[in-house]
Amino acid sequence: MSTTTDDIATDIETLVNRRYKHGFITDIASDSLPPGLDESVIRAISQKKKEPEFMLEWRLKAYRHWLTMTEPEWAHVHYPKINYQGISYFSAPKSDEDRPKSLDEVDPKLLETYDKLGIPLHERARLAGVAVDAVFDSVSVATTFKEKLSEAGVIFCSFSDAVKNHPELVRKYLGTVVPYRDNFFATLNSAVFSDGSFVYVPKGVRCPMELSTYFRINAANTGQFERTLIIADEGSHVSYLEGCTAPMRDENQLHAAVVELVALEGAQIKYSTVQNWYPGDENGKGGIYNFVTKRGDCRGDNSKISWTQVETGSAITWKYPSCILRGENSVGEFYSVAVANNMQQADTGTKMIHIGRNTRSTIVSKGISAGRAQNAYRGLVRVMPQAANARNHTQCDSLLIGKTCGAHTFPYMEVRNPTARVEHEATTSKISADQLFYCRQRGISEEDAVNMIVNGFCKEVFRELPMEFAVEAQNLLNVSLEGAVG
Amino acid sequence: MIRWMDKSMLEIKDLKARIGGTEILTGLSLSVKPGEVHAIMGPNGSGKSTLALVIAGHEDYVVTGGSVRYMGQDLLELDPEERARIGVFLGFQYPVEIAGVNNAYLLKAALNAKRRTLGQPEVDAFEFLKLAREKMTLLDMDQALLNRGVNEGFSGGEKKRNEILQMAVLEPRLAILDETDSGLDIDALKAVAKGINSLRDPERAIVLVTHYQRLLDYVEPDFVHVLSGGRIVRSGDKSLAMQLEEKGYDWVREAANA
Numbered sequence: 001m002s003t004t005t006d007d008i009a010t011d012i013e014t015l016v017n018r019r020y021k022h023g024f025i026t027d028i029a030s031d032s033l034p035p036g037l038d039e040s041v042i043r044a045i046s047q048k049k050k051e052p053e054f055m056l057e058w059r060l061k062a063y064r065h066w067l068t069m070t071e072p073e074w075a076h077v078h079y080p081k082i083n084y085q086g087i088s089y090f091s092a093p094k095s096d097e098d099r100p101k102s103l104d105e106v107d108p109k110l111l112e113t114y115d116k117l118g119i120p121l122h123e124r125a126r127l128a129g130v131a132v133d134a135v136f137d138s139v140s141v142a143t144t145f146k147e148k149l150s151e152a153g154v155i156f157c158s159f160s161d162a163v164k165n166h167p168e169l170v171r172k173y174l175g176t177v178v179p180y181r182d183n184f185f186a187t188l189n190s191a192v193f194s195d196g197s198f199v200y201v202p203k204g205v206r207c208p209m210e211l212s213t214y215f216r217i218n219a220a221n222t223g224q225f226e227r228t229l230i231i232a233d234e235g236s237h238v239s240y241l242e243g244c245t246a247p248m249r250d251e252n253q254l255h256a257a258v259v260e261l262v263a264l265e266g267a268q269i270k271y272s273t274v275q276n277w278y279p280g281d282e283n284g285k286g287g288i289y290n291f292v293t294k295r296g297d298c299r300g301d302n303s304k305i306s307w308t309q310v311e312t313g314s315a316i317t318w319k320y321p322s323c324i325l326r327g328e329n330s331v332g333e334f335y336s337v338a339v340a341n342n343m344q345q346a347d348t349g350t351k352m353i354h355i356g357r358n359t360r361s362t363i364v365s366k367g368i369s370a371g372r373a374q375n376a377y378r379g380l381v382r383v384m385p386q387a388a389n390a391r392n393h394t395q396c397d398s399l400l401i402g403k404t405c406g407a408h409t410f411p412y413m414e415v416r417n418p419t420a421r422v423e424h425e426a427t428t429s430k431i432s433a434d435q436l437f438y439c440r441q442r443g444i445s446e447e448d449a450v451n452m453i454v455n456g457f458c459k460e461v462f463r464e465l466p467m468e469f470a471v472e473a474q475n476l477l478n479v480s481l482e483g484a485v486g
Numbered sequence: 487m488i489r490w491m492d493k494s495m496l497e498i499k500d501l502k503a504r505i506g507g508t509e510i511l512t513g514l515s516l517s518v519k520p521g522e523v524h525a526i527m528g529p530n531g532s533g534k535s536t537l538a539l540v541i542a543g544h545e546d547y548v549v550t551g552g553s554v555r556y557m558g559q560d561l562l563e564l565d566p567e568e569r570a571r572i573g574v575f576l577g578f579q580y581p582v583e584i585a586g587v588n589n590a591y592l593l594k595a596a597l598n599a600k601r602r603t604l605g606q607p608e609v610d611a612f613e614f615l616k617l618a619r620e621k622m623t624l625l626d627m628d629q630a631l632l633n634r635g636v637n638e639g640f641s642g643g644e645k646k647r648n649e650i651l652q653m654a655v656l657e658p659r660l661a662i663l664d665e666t667d668s669g670l671d672i673d674a675l676k677a678v679a680k681g682i683n684s685l686r687d688p689e690r691a692i693v694l695v696t697h698y699q700r701l702l703d704y705v706e707p708d709f710v711h712v713l714s715g716g717r718i719v720r721s722g723d724k725s726l727a728m729q730l731e732e733k734g735y736d737w738v739r740e741a742a743n744a
Binding site: 429432434435437438439440441442443444445446448452453456457459 | 596
């Protein structure tokens with residue numbers, strides 16, 4: 001995205017130098033609810049968002065169910081108990097008083113990282129959550145994109161807009177992949193979600209561009225309970241990019257997002273994520289807890305869903321982008337690079353549920369651990385009795401840097417059809433002192449040598465990413481692992 | 487033109503080095519001039535590889551005495567990568583495998599690191615490939631090896647040839663080749679020797695570390711040194727290697743103790 005960020009920088013420049021012609025002012029402070037959660041809070045959220053009755057009903061069902069649930073503890077992560085009554089569930093953008101006044105008040109390490117990633121100055125302020133007069137506004141950038149998309153008939157908007165303008169689609173698909181009863185965090189999200197993205201690609205349409213949250217109007221401040229729903233109608237194709245390589249700072253420690261993908265007959269969805277939430281300082285203080293439920297449903301025959309993720313941020317990552325391979329001949333893919341450095345903890349992987357005949361899935365997971373981090377791969381491959389000729393290939397590699405980190409692999413396989421073929425390969429390797437000396441003897445610095453080895457380790461995943469994202473992801477990895485050796 | 491040309495390129499004086507608690511080099515002195523080929527021979531455990539690794543800057547070895555000067559500067563002060571960039575090359579006895587890192591990519595990075603140090607413009611992928619292919623033809627190397635992981639799944643012979651390829655591309659001033667001949671069949675040995683000979687140059691010094699005399703049949707050294715107990719006990723010309731072959735290392739050991 002290096003070119004696009006530059007473009008955006010120029011756009012910001014133009015915006016800053018221009019009078020604010022849209023005259024868009026909201027009384028932000030009055031939009032927040034006090035901390036705490038009960039039915040009245042849910043009603044208030046729904047009311048503030050002027051939602052139709054069905055949404056409120058759905059939220060309430062989720063909330064009532066959530067009350068009966070307990071927080072899961074099976075993941076290989078540790079964190080202090082979260083006080084759910086201490087969270088404000090409708091936290092509109094923070095008022096300026098709560099934010100850092102200028103970049104001088106921001107963690108210098110974070111700024112250093114922005115520098116290394118080449119983030120433009122205006123962007124840095126926004127990403128670090130600084131109260132700035134000229135808040136980044138993607139309206140003008142997005143408008144051109146919107147025109148092109150609407151020509152193709154693609155709907156790409158905020159979730160709130162979708163609820164308002166396309167309630168029939170939301171009603172038809174919401175919660176059909178991740179039901180409101182699914183799991184503790186997804187259920188909480190269903191009850192209180194603030195906003196998110198919505199995509200609908202009509203029959204036979206190949207989406208004319210990569211869709212990126214970066215260009216979505218109101219992308220900032222979607223809050224900690226984000227919800228995304230992507231529907232690819234029969235024979236359509238869409239590629240969606242989520243996240244940003246720049247480390248994102250947020251006041252909200254708990255992030256419990258939900259992403260639902262629906263691929264109808266012959267449709268293909270490619271969902272790429274670069275997640276780089278603030279991981280906290282070296283001791284893990286102040287980092288984000290990223291507890292996300294992502295699931296794709298290959299509902300139609302010959303459909304395909306592909307997840308690619310590069311996870312470098314967050315203090316704790318807990319996420320398992322999954323595919324339900326319902327349609328015959330449907331294909332699920334999961335390509336993942338998860339980096340954990342310093343005190344970071346990651347428990348991530350995927351689930352491939354084979355239901356239809358001749359369904360195929362591929363899992364390639366690359367876990368990198370450094371510092372005192374713990375990195376776990378957790379994956380489930382389930383072949384149902386009716387899934388004749390199902391195929392899975394799982395490759396799960398761990399790379400350790402240094403002596404104080406850990407890598408863990410928890411593969412689960414449940415095969416209930418004798419014609420299935422399920423393969424699992426796993427490796428663990430270390431960057432050895434011999435390898436580093438060899439590179440150094442050839443004139444390559446230790447840091448460059450580590451980058452080279454790490455990028456070599458990850459390249460199977462990187463090549464699944466859209467080109468400009470791949471280059472950025474590579475840089476990001478280098479920055480994330482800086483100082484990991486020696 | 488260059489002042490140190492008349493003097494030694496590499497001047498080692500009374501070098502002492504240890505690994506862990508064991509003293510390996512016990513007062514080694516050696517002087518190498520540009521254009522010369524030196525052979526360092528000696529029995530197992532005499533300190534041959536240690537000498538090579540100390541010159542390259544391996545951090546497991548602690549220098550406890552003496553000095554190593556290279557082109558007039560104190561080599562021991564520099565990091566391994568700095569030494570490499572100013573022209574010190576070590577051909578490894580056991581080249582390490584680096585899975586996933588493209589062989590060509592590593593070599594290009596190495597070449598450009600050196601070029602940056604010398605203030606030369608970096609080579610791009612096309613220039614690099616052209617250069618690498620030329621050198622590979624010279625060494626009778628399978629060009630497919632360029633696109634494999636560094637030494638990944640290479641045969642013993644391929645690894646050693648790859649070391650010589652790196653040397654040919656990086657064009658060091660001082661090349662130390664540690665047991666480059668070990669584990670090679672006769673064809674591979676000839677190919678490697680041909681590569682080394684093609685790199686003999688009035689401005690380049692080559693130090694061959696070897697246990698056996700057979701490489702010296704193909705690469706004729708100007709000087710032969712025999713290492714025993716961590717220091718050079720005897721120096722001579724090529725005939726010394728012949729004598730060693732006939733009489734075995736016990737002969738020098740006895741001579742050293744006498």
